[in-house]
Amino acid sequence: MSSTSHLLTLAQNILHNASLLDQYHTTNHLPSPSFEIDGPAQITIPPSEADVVAAHSALLTETRQLNRLVAGPVSGLVSTNLEDVVSLHAISRFRIAQSFPLGQEASFESISRRTGLNRVDLERVLRHAMTSHIFCEPRIGFVAHTAASRVLAENELVRDFVGVMCEEKFKGSACVQAFGADAVRRGPKTVDALVRWNGAKDPSESGFSLGHGTNNGLYAELQAHPGRGKRWANAMSQFASRIPIQPVADAYDWVCFPRRFKPAPFAKEPAPDACSFSQALLGDSTVVDVGGGHGPVSIGLAKLFPRLRFIVQDLPEAIGSRPSLPDDVADRVDFMAYDFLVEQPVRGKSVYFFRAVFHNWPDASCVRILRNQVPALRPGATVIVNETLLHEPGSLPPEQERQRR
Numbered sequence: 001m002s003s004t005s006h007l008l009t010l011a012q013n014i015l016h017n018a019s020l021l022d023q024y025h026t027t028n029h030l031p032s033p034s035f036e037i038d039g040p041a042q043i044t045i046p047p048s049e050a051d052v053v054a055a056h057s058a059l060l061t062e063t064r065q066l067n068r069l070v071a072g073p074v075s076g077l078v079s080t081n082l083e084d085v086v087s088l089h090a091i092s093r094f095r096i097a098q099s100f101p102l103g104q105e106a107s108f109e110s111i112s113r114r115t116g117l118n119r120v121d122l123e124r125v126l127r128h129a130m131t132s133h134i135f136c137e138p139r140i141g142f143v144a145h146t147a148a149s150r151v152l153a154e155n156e157l158v159r160d161f162v163g164v165m166c167e168e169k170f171k172g173s174a175c176v177q178a179f180g181a182d183a184v185r186r187g188p189k190t191v192d193a194l195v196r197w198n199g200a201k202d203p204s205e206s207g208f209s210l211g212h213g214t215n216n217g218l219y220a221e222l223q224a225h226p227g228r229g230k231r232w233a234n235a236m237s238q239f240a241s242r243i244p245i246q247p248v249a250d251a252y253d254w255v256c257f258p259r260r261f262k263p264a265p266f267a268k269e270p271a272p273d274a275c276s277f278s279q280a281l282l283g284d285s286t287v288v289d290v291g292g293g294h295g296p297v298s299i300g301l302a303k304l305f306p307r308l309r310f311i312v313q314d315l316p317e318a319i320g321s322r323p324s325l326p327d328d329v330a331d332r333v334d335f336m337a338y339d340f341l342v343e344q345p346v347r348g349k350s351v352y353f354f355r356a357v358f359h360n361w362p363d364a365s366c367v368r369i370l371r372n373q374v375p376a377l378r379p380g381a382t383v384i385v386n387e388t389l390l391h392e393p394g395s396l397p398p399e400q401e402r403q404r405r
């Protein structure tokens with residue numbers, strides 16, 4: 001059977017079974033399934049309604065199948081979402097569902113005060129959980145219950161089941177599970193780290209560090225274990241290969257480079273016009289790609305802009321494990337080991353470019369990394385921070401929002 005016919009067969013089965021279930025609810029004056037706070041806590045069908053029981057069971061299987069089929073095997077394999085357990089674990093551990101009354105809205109601030117979980121991490125956890133319809137944010141900054149969070153608030157048995165799943169079984173499985181054990185261990189430890197450091201300021205104050213039994217943060221640990229550092233660098237390359245280069249190429253005026261950069265689309269003020277600095281003054285057309293991994297951005301830009309040169313800087317493991325360069329850019333892309341936690345050694349270049357570097361560092365470290373560039377900057381030099389930003393909550397379909405959070 002081709003995947004197209006499988007797709008349509010599944011979709012038709014789903015429609016048929018959903019109609020049966022819907023008809024059962026309507027005929028028996030039962031509430032339809034809903035994510036809203038007054039939605040039914042359970043979908044219960046008496047065994048005497050064998051057709052409806054079968055339709056309900058088939059719906060559970062087929063909707064998941066349809067989802068996996070439409071996602072394709074690669075997305076299906078790489079989208080296993082450990083964060084779902086982390087956010088549920090935090091909700092359970094900090095007793096968030098019980099912290100404010102049903103039918104009322106509570107600000108993040110007040111929930112933070114009542115639960116003891118700092119506001120920033122509380123927002124992260126809850127907004128992630130909201131993408132699974134656990135709590136909702138009816139207006140920005142205010143949380144309300146949904147059908148799922150209501151169950152957590154009201155039903156002690158369900159609450160305890162969730163507690164056992166997150167704290168006993170999940171942690172227990174981390175001890176015996178060989179496949180993906182590193183990743184599995186991270187989940188529960190993230191909440192332990194929240195309890196222990198609550199508003200961490202250092203990369204070593206993390207679930208990663210607790211889970212791996214180390215005082216190192218992520219990157220320090222990878223440096224201490226070169227094999228893992230190489231694996232990480234390869235994984236980043238795989239991730240980067242799925243990001244198109246064109247938006248980066250379009251976002252800045254690389255053709256006029258280095259004289260002028262377009263303002264970012266969201267900038268309130270136009271970017272200062274660097275035209276006043278002549279190209280002669282700037283003296284070169286070199287982009288320093290700081291934390292550039294195996295150089296996917298530099299290589300992509302070098303292909304599009306033949307006048308530009310690039311220096312890709314990263315930790316020694318990443319630099320040492322890079323694949324060879326394509327011939328057409330080999331003479332314009334150089335690599336060097338550089339730890340951005342110390343002062344930038346390459347001085348006087350026109351652009352210092354960071355893509356996807358700051359998102360997993362604490363604020364204080366980001367400031368340190370940027371300060372380390374300052375001695376290298378000559379007048380008119382440009383620092384570009386190219387980072388993923390979060391959308392406003394609720395502005396993307398839930399699946400997409402969950403991936404970003």
Ligand SMILES: C[S@@+](CC[C@H](N)C(=O)[O-])C[C@H]1O[C@@H](n2cnc3c(N)ncnc32)[C@H](O)[C@@H]1O
Nearest residue numbers: 219240291292293314315338339340341355356
């Ligand atoms: C998410 S990756 C982004 C890689 C690349 N900029 C891209 O967009 O594909 C973050 C990079 O920061 C690098 N990095 C982490 N700590 C570093 C350090 N102390 N000095 C230099 N690079 C570092 C990592 O090795 C990794 O390659």
